[in-house]
Amino acid sequence: MDRSEKTRVRLQAIAIELFEERGFDEVTVEEIARQAGVSHMTFYRHFSTKESVVFDDPFDPMIGELIAGQDENIPAFERVRRGIVQALSLLEENDDSEMRRRIRLAKESPALRARILENNYRTEGVIVAALQLNGTSPLEARVVAGAILGAMTSALIEWAGRDGPENLRGYLAEALGLLDGVGASS
């Protein structure tokens, strides 16, 4: 871990702690930087915005490939669902409790929620493109992608609000399972 990465990790850890203590809006970037022993410019060299210290841009093109690779004969909704479940299963076994901390911050902060949803917007574009490759109509592609991402995001927030030990990936898979039977018409 070189100097740059150490600074980044330090900034992130301090920022999240401060956000948990006092709330996202009540902590200034200046203060985070000061406690990390750096200037605010260094903060912005590591994180493009105040929000991105909590959620960064994953923008996974893998999701697109997994969806485009599904059997064309099953409905669009199911293709997306299977693609996403496969992507989840490939996910490194991340620390669920760390993710929970961050999503809980988002529950209290419109700015952080907006960040998550902006990431979703980009992912939605990837899903739509993948579906259209296989002949799905633009409207159906958008609707299916929007529905699944909306469901996942809501499930994520529901999960973060619980105290139980539920596994994140399992929880999301269960959430998507609740939408069984969708899109049977196409």
Place this chain on the structure above:
Amino acid sequence: MDRSEKTRVRLQAIAIELFEERGFDEVTVEEIARQAGVSHMTFYRHFSTKESVVFDDPFDPMIGELIAGQDENIPAFERVRRGIVQALSLLEENDDSEMRRRIRLAKESPALRARILENNYRTEGVIVAALQLNGTSPLEARVVAGAILGAMTSALIEWAGRDGPENLRGYLAEALGLLDGVGASS
């Protein structure tokens, strides 16, 4: 139309025109106010944020009532769908082209998209509460609400991107129809 309302309408018209010409981020509140012949403080007395001049807070509790009033024996997903379709049919026949202008602005501006999605977040809370009144589980309520709102929002954006004369309400109803068969399990 009293003085206050005239100022509000003027600010809004000028703002949207400027946003269309140069993009949301390239127009300052100061400039909008100046062209409307007022100070920036007056702008903020009429609109709480720069975004809200394009999208304001509808926060319709009617949606909650319509959903809570659905037959408990049909699946949660269908209850929400019918409630929303009913709410749409009660909507005053708004000017579709005006709505299209605004949503097109949102296609180009993350800040405006965030505003729409934040409104959705509040609506989602209303839907979740309505479903839970009728015994739906917290997870399913969230997932169903998230899926339908996600689908609607995506359809809205798809609609705004088209040039055709499609009716907004009809388009949204068609979009929700694409999700036919969902949630059959509950």
Place this chain on the structure above:
DNA sequence: AAGCGAAACGTTAGTGACTAACATTCAAGT
């Protein structure tokens, strides 16, 4: 018509996120 009060609006000064330009320090490798 004069004056009164409240709503609408203006001025000023400030905070905080974020950026650009330029200067400085640090950490290797030679």
Place this chain on the structure above:
DNA sequence: ACTTGAATGTTAGTCACTAACGTTTCGCTT
């Protein structure tokens, strides 16, 4: 030690947004 590039610092600025307080406008009463 010396050089060089990466990491960081300083400074000054823009813009969204707010608070406090002063001013104008307008309908209404007298």
